[in-house]
Amino acid sequence: MTVELICVGTELLLGNIVNTNAAFLAEQCAGLGLSCYFQTVVGDNGERLRMVLKQASERSDIVILCGGLGPTEDDLTKETAAELFGRRLVEDSHSRRLIEDFFKNRGIKPTENNWKQALIPEGAIVLDNANGTAPGLILEEKNGKVILLPGPPNELIPMFHESVAPYLKKCAPGVIASRTVKICGIGESSVETTIRDLIDKQTNPTIATYAKTGEVHVRVTAQAESEKAAEKLLRPTVKELKSRFGADIYSAEEDMTLEKAVIGILHAFGMTVTCAESCTGGMVSSRLINVPGASDVYKSGVVTYSNKAKRRLLGVKKITLQKYGAVSPQVAEEMAKGALLLGRADVSLAVTGIAGPDGGTELKPVGLVYIACNVRGNVKVEEYHFNGNRAKIREAASVAALTLLRSHVLACSTAASGGKKKK
Amino acid sequence: MTVELICVGTELLLGNIVNTNAAFLAEQCAGLGLSCYFQTVVGDNGERLRMVLKQASERSDIVILCGGLGPTEDDLTKETAAELFGRRLVEDSHSRRLIEDFFKNRGIKPTENNWKQALIPEGAIVLDNANGTAPGLILEEKNGKVILLPGPPNELIPMFHESVAPYLKKCAPGVIASRTVKICGIGESSVETTIRDLIDKQTNPTIATYAKTGEVHVRVTAQAESEKAAEKLLRPTVKELKSRFGADIYSAEEDMTLEKAVIGILHAFGMTVTCAESCTGGMVSSRLINVPGASDVYKSGVVTYSNKAKRRLLGVKKITLQKYGAVSPQVAEEMAKGALLLGRADVSLAVTGIAGPDGGTELKPVGLVYIACNVRGNVKVEEYHFNGNRAKIREAASVAALTLLRSHVLACSTAASGGKKKK
Numbered sequence: 001m002t003v004e005l006i007c008v009g010t011e012l013l014l015g016n017i018v019n020t021n022a023a024f025l026a027e028q029c030a031g032l033g034l035s036c037y038f039q040t041v042v043g044d045n046g047e048r049l050r051m052v053l054k055q056a057s058e059r060s061d062i063v064i065l066c067g068g069l070g071p072t073e074d075d076l077t078k079e080t081a082a083e084l085f086g087r088r089l090v091e092d093s094h095s096r097r098l099i100e101d102f103f104k105n106r107g108i109k110p111t112e113n114n115w116k117q118a119l120i121p122e123g124a125i126v127l128d129n130a131n132g133t134a135p136g137l138i139l140e141e142k143n144g145k146v147i148l149l150p151g152p153p154n155e156l157i158p159m160f161h162e163s164v165a166p167y168l169k170k171c172a173p174g175v176i177a178s179r180t181v182k183i184c185g186i187g188e189s190s191v192e193t194t195i196r197d198l199i200d201k202q203t204n205p206t207i208a209t210y211a212k213t214g215e216v217h218v219r220v221t222a223q224a225e226s227e228k229a230a231e232k233l234l235r236p237t238v239k240e241l242k243s244r245f246g247a248d249i250y251s252a253e254e255d256m257t258l259e260k261a262v263i264g265i266l267h268a269f270g271m272t273v274t275c276a277e278s279c280t281g282g283m284v285s286s287r288l289i290n291v292p293g294a295s296d297v298y299k300s301g302v303v304t305y306s307n308k309a310k311r312r313l314l315g316v317k318k319i320t321l322q323k324y325g326a327v328s329p330q331v332a333e334e335m336a337k338g339a340l341l342l343g344r345a346d347v348s349l350a351v352t353g354i355a356g357p358d359g360g361t362e363l364k365p366v367g368l369v370y371i372a373c374n375v376r377g378n379v380k381v382e383e384y385h386f387n388g389n390r391a392k393i394r395e396a397a398s399v400a401a402l403t404l405l406r407s408h409v410l411a412c413s414t415a416a417s418g419g420k421k422k423k
Numbered sequence: 424m425t426v427e428l429i430c431v432g433t434e435l436l437l438g439n440i441v442n443t444n445a446a447f448l449a450e451q452c453a454g455l456g457l458s459c460y461f462q463t464v465v466g467d468n469g470e471r472l473r474m475v476l477k478q479a480s481e482r483s484d485i486v487i488l489c490g491g492l493g494p495t496e497d498d499l500t501k502e503t504a505a506e507l508f509g510r511r512l513v514e515d516s517h518s519r520r521l522i523e524d525f526f527k528n529r530g531i532k533p534t535e536n537n538w539k540q541a542l543i544p545e546g547a548i549v550l551d552n553a554n555g556t557a558p559g560l561i562l563e564e565k566n567g568k569v570i571l572l573p574g575p576p577n578e579l580i581p582m583f584h585e586s587v588a589p590y591l592k593k594c595a596p597g598v599i600a601s602r603t604v605k606i607c608g609i610g611e612s613s614v615e616t617t618i619r620d621l622i623d624k625q626t627n628p629t630i631a632t633y634a635k636t637g638e639v640h641v642r643v644t645a646q647a648e649s650e651k652a653a654e655k656l657l658r659p660t661v662k663e664l665k666s667r668f669g670a671d672i673y674s675a676e677e678d679m680t681l682e683k684a685v686i687g688i689l690h691a692f693g694m695t696v697t698c699a700e701s702c703t704g705g706m707v708s709s710r711l712i713n714v715p716g717a718s719d720v721y722k723s724g725v726v727t728y729s730n731k732a733k734r735r736l737l738g739v740k741k742i743t744l745q746k747y748g749a750v751s752p753q754v755a756e757e758m759a760k761g762a763l764l765l766g767r768a769d770v771s772l773a774v775t776g777i778a779g780p781d782g783g784t785e786l787k788p789v790g791l792v793y794i795a796c797n798v799r800g801n802v803k804v805e806e807y808h809f810n811g812n813r814a815k816i817r818e819a820a821s822v823a824a825l826t827l828l829r830s831h832v833l834a835c836s837t838a839a840s841g842g843k844k845k846k
Contacts, residue, residue, distance in 0.1 A: 013459045015450030016633055019442050022464070027438025036436045037471055039464035041445070048460055178437075189494045189534040199496065208467075209495060210434055211575070219439075275705075275726070281712025282698075282705025285726045289704025290814055292780055300732030302725050303698070303708045309723035357715055367528060385529040388554035391713055392577045 001173055003034040004060035006052055008067035008077050009151060010043040021066050021156055028160060032168050033176040033223060034062065044074040050084055053146075057084075061144045062171065064164075067151030069134035071113040077148055078121065078137065085141055087121035095126055095135045102133050127163040131155045136163060145171070177230035178205075178221040181241045182251045184214060184258055184403045191216040194244055198237065205237050213392075214399030215258060250406060258402050259287045265406060266297045266347065269413055271375075273405070274343025275301035276314055276335045278326065279353040279369065283398040300343050304335065314338030314350075327352050329370050329381045336372035336379055348374045349405050351397055355390045369397045373404050375412040380404070424595055426457040427483035429475055431491035431500050432574060433466040444489050444579055450633065451583060455591050456599030456646050457485065467497040473507055476569070480507075484567045485594065487587075490574030492557035494536045500571055501560065505544035508564055512542040515549055518558045525556050550586040554578045559586060568594065600653035601628075601644040604664045605674045607637060607681055607826040614639045617667055621660065628660050636815070637822025638681060673829060681825050682710045688829060689720045689770065692836055694798075696828070697766025698724035699737055699758045701749065702776040702792065706821040723766050727758065737761030737773075750775050752793050752804045759795035759802055771797045772828050776820055778813045792820045796827050798835040803827065 005025050011017050022039050029036050038060070042052045049068070056063045068077030082089050096118035103110045117133050120126060127136030132155040137148040147164060149156050183191055188211035192199065195218070199207050205222035218241055222233035242249060250261040266273055275285045285301040288294055302313050307326055310316040315338040316331055324330040335350035353369025360366035367388075372381040382404055386396040428448050434440050445462050452459050461483070465475045472491070479486045491500030505512050519541035526533045540556050543549060550559030555578040560571040570587060572579050592599070606614060611634040615622070618641070622630050628645035641664055645656035665672060673684040689696055698708045708724040711717055725736050730749055733739040738761040739754055747753040758773035776792025783789035790811075795804040805827055809819040 012445075013449055013462065014453045014631060015446045015448070016631060018446040023435075023438045023441040025438070026436055030437045037466060037468070038475070039436065041462035043460060045460070052461070187531065189536050192495045192536065193534045208433060208497060210439070211493065213575075213577070277705070279712075280709070281717075281721075282700070282708035282724065282726065285705035286703070286709055286817075289702075289726070289728060290817065292813060294704075295728055298704075298726075299729040300725065300727050300736060301705065302723065303705065303712070303721075304723050305712060305718055306722040313723060365528070383530075387525055387528055388577065389581055390715060392554050394709075394713065395577070 001034055001062065001171060002060040003029045003036050003062040003064060003168075004056040005029075005036065005039040006049075006056055006063060006065045007039070007041045007151075008044065008049060008065060009041070010074075012041045012067075013043045021151065021153060024153070024157060025064055025066065025160070028165065029064075029168070030176055030178075032165065033172045033174050034168065044068060044076060046076045046080050049076060049080045053081060053084055057141065057144060057146060062147065062168070063144065064147045064149065066149040066156055069117070069148060069150045071111070071116055071133070073113075078119070081137075081139060081146060081148060082121035085121065085139055085146070087123060087139070089119040090122050091115075091118050092120045092126055092135070093118075095120065098128060098135070099133045127159055129155055130158060130162075138167065174223055174225045175227050175230050176221060176223050177227060177234055178219055179234050179238050179252055180254060181218045181220070181238060181245070181249055182256065182258070183216045183218065183245050183248050184250050184399070185248055185407070186216060186245070188216045191218065191245075195241065198240065205233050207237065213395050214403065247407070247410065257291075258399065258406070260291045262402050262406050263288060263291045263294055263297050265409055269409065271346035271409065272297055272299055272343075273347045273349065274299065274339050274345035275401075276339035276342075276348065276350040277301070277303050278305055278310070278335075278351060279355040280351045280394050280398050280401065281305060283394055284349060284351060284401045287398060287402065299345065302339065302342065310335060313342060315341070325364065327354055327364055327368060327370060329372070329383065332370035332372035332381050333379050336374035336381075340374050340377075346376055347405065347409060349401050350374075351401050353384075353393070353397055355393045355397075357390060367393050369393070369400070371397070371401050371404050373401075373408040375409055378408075378412050380408045424457055424485065425483040426452045426459050426485040426487060427479040428452075428459065428462040429472075429479055429486060429488045430462070430464045430574075431467065431472060431488060432464070433497075435464045435490075436466045444574065444576060447576070447580060448487055448489065448583070451588065452487075452591070453631070454599070454601045454642060454644060455588065456595050456597075456644065457591065467491060467499055469499045469503050472499060472503045476504060476507055480564065480567060480569060485570065485591070486567065487570045487572065489572045489579055492540070492571060492573045494534075494540050494556070496536075501542070501544065504560075504562060504569055504571060508544065508562055508569070510544035510546060510562070513545050514538075514541050515543045515558070516541075518543065518549055521551060521558070522556045548590075550582055552578055552582060553585075554581060561590065597646055597648050598650050598653045599644060599646050600650060600657055601642055602657050602661050602675055603677060604641045604643070604661060604668070604672055605679065605681070606639045606641065606668050606671050607673050607822070608671050608830065609639060609668070611639050614641065614668075618664070621663065628656050630660065636818050637826065670830070670833065680714075681822065681829070683714050685825050685829050686711060686714045686717055686720050688832055692832065694720070694769035694832065695766075696721055696770045696772065697762050697768035698824075699762035699765075699771065699773040700724070700726050701728055701733070701758075701774060702778040703774045703817050703821050703824065704728060706817055707772060707774060707824045710821060710825065722768065725762065725765065733758060736765060738764070748787065750777055750787055750791060750793060752795070752806065755793035755795035755804050756802050759797035759804075763797050763800075769799055770828065770832060772824050773797075774820055774824050776807075776816070778816045778820075780813060790816050792816070792823070794820065794824050794827050796824075796831040798832055801831075801835050803831045
């Protein structure tokens with residue numbers, strides 16, 4: 001069964017707001033096992049809205065419209081749908097009473113145009129709006145269903161959960177389950193090459209790769225009659241991915257991020273971490289601290305952007321800076337050693353590099369970054385070359401730092417436990 | 424002249440990501456005086472993409488597609504456009520060389536499918552991608568122009584500014600000039616109320632407000648026959664905005680960010696800055712360091728997430744922490760004082776707050792943040808209440824910190840120069 005989304009609003013066409021409603025509705029519909037092939041945004045214009053709605057209702061089983069149910073003359077969604085499907089607008093006494101109550105409870109006097117919101121296309125199913133005055137509406141047409149929802153997210157989201165999802169569940173033929181296998185430290189094309197054969201023979205489940213900065217996500221999606229059957233379909237593919245990518249997979253959980261995985265590992269090993277950042281300038285610390293509960297693991301860190309700060313706070317030697325330069329494996333190593341002492345932590349991460357746009361030379365071009373990870377004295381230093389503008393290089397360096405931290409802590413801990421993996 | 428946006432990606436249809444590209448492109452196109460009536464999202468499916476592209480190219484003068492230019496088999500945008508407009512795919516040696524360089528600089532071996540990205544529809548204008556391997560493409564067809572852009576925002580945004588905007592400017596009938604007045608420290612509805620009369624009577628120039636985290640941008644756009652005439656139309660409105668918002672405007676320059684403005688002010692006054700961050704955890708430092716040339720102004724900073732770190736690195740007193748708690752104006756002030764000494768800077772910024780989701784109490788709820796700014800011993804502490812999730816609260820706190828830094832440095836410097844503004 002297919003669903004199509006139409007978001008109505010000139011503010012979307014002007015880019016004044018980001019279309020979070022589309023993302024919310026899309027995610028919800030996918031979770032209900034509905035296939036969505038098109039999303040459209042159209043302005044508050046009757047003619048164009050009519051054209052878009054006509055096309056959508058012809059090619060999809062369910063059309064969900066959001067926006068344009070307000071009280072003003074701009075708001076045309078209901079009028080356009082009623083006209084297109086040949087339904088008269090009639091006053092719904094239940095909705096009128098709810099609108100009266102809404103204003104009474106807030107001590108506001110409604111204006112004349114508010115009563116427009118009590119008009120509904122004849123025969124429509126009315127969805128009460130607990131957080132506003134525009135009721136939601138469902139039109140059950142011969143060829144499919146058309147659902148009209150208010151635009152403000154704080155009205156749309158509760159209405160969807162309370163009324164629309166239960167309605168759609170009854171319509172949907174099955175369920176969709178999906179799993180995202182998250183990989184760090186390998187590029188997208190290399191990931192794709194590794195699973196070319198799986199992608200080529202995909203049917204159900206389907207497999208898709210998503211490139212993120214420094215990460216690749218592989219999403220496996222299965223459709224079946226029940227949650228259990230869908231999960232069963234997923235299992236062999238997820239298992240195969242795990243066997244092919246091994247430790248490069250940091251998670252197969254939907255809400256897991258790389259920084260969350262890193263915090264989780266440190267937590268499991270009872271280790272604390274500190275950062276000494278030059279070109280990333282606090283970005284690595286900031287990502288780690290964005291994880292709720294990071295305080296158990298992360299106590300302090302420093303940004304040592306100048307050479308003086310590297311010497312004074314981290315004890316990097318003057319001679320090392322002079323001989324090798326601030327962007328060198330030697331300085332990265334000394335930073336990581338100094339950071340461990342200053343931060344009194346078990347693990348430290350040090351980043352030094354040239355983020356540009358200036359400061360690059362032939363020998364040390366913009367994008368050159370050294371990252372050192374020190375696990376209780378066992379230091380690993382890596383050299384990286386990133387492309388892009390300053391922001392992009394810094395972001396890529398931050399992800400690489402977290403990736404190195406993860407792999408080095410795992411390697412040291414495996415070695416320490418005699419090759420056995422600690423649970 | 425009309426423009427239409429098509430965003431390609433199954434991840435958008437599944438609601439995995441929010442369509443920020445559409446908002447970015449819509450805002451940019453509006454700023455260029457192009458009318459946008461439709462946005463469409465379609466998945467990585469050749470047949471449906473073809474249908475959407477055909478319709479868009481028939482009803483709009485310019486079609487901008489984003490996404491689906493990657494190296495994998497999923498990526499079909501270029502192939503579909505080439506097929507629809509009857510152009511062969513040919514290898515572009517320039518693009519191939521750039522891809523070679525991209526991998527060489529990173530010390531990575533490209534896989535076979537990477538070379539697919541060097542194929543272009545015959546006769547297309549190639550837009551270099553400084554931040555990735557997929558070039559942008561412009562197809563000049565009889566009835567209009569089709570522009571293909573990479574999906575990752577950090578590739579799309581710079582490419583748009585560098586190559587697409589100058590190209591579109593040449594296409595537009597007449598000239599559009601726009602100016603964005605950037606305001607910090609006031610909410611959107613308050614900004615709107617202040618200029619309600621200007622918005623109501625707008626014709627040419629037009630006025631639109633854009634809410635950003637902690638900022639509001641007011642964009643004034645004028646259309647005229649020449650650059651000079653358009654600029655002349657803008658001037659009175661921009662002047663009026665400046666007179667209404669005064670020092671709350673941090674810039675009216677297109678490429679200016681709040682952190683750039685802050686670095687500029689510190690530079691002008693010959694001051695250095697340091698940060699001591701708790702809940703923002705390096706985010707303020709990271710934003711400052713993202714400004715090229717920040718090294719003249721920013722030397723070092725610390726992340727003091729634990730109470731111990733606040734005491735040990737910043738000299739916050741144990742009694743202050745016990746008496747008032749880590750999230751208090753008193754601790755913020757001591758952090759700012761300690762940071763100035765540790766960082767040996769002229770100005771310090773200290774942030775302490777509860778970013779959630781846990782840790783809130785009735786007296787100190789999630790979202791409570793104290794920020795202190797110390798300008799050579801003159802400390803100002805402010806209390807804030809932010810809404811949203813952890814990431815949102817931390818981001819809002821970072822913007823508020825930069826806003827406070829800006830206003831306090833300006834206030835102290837104006838006072839020091841006897842009320843006269845230093846040039």
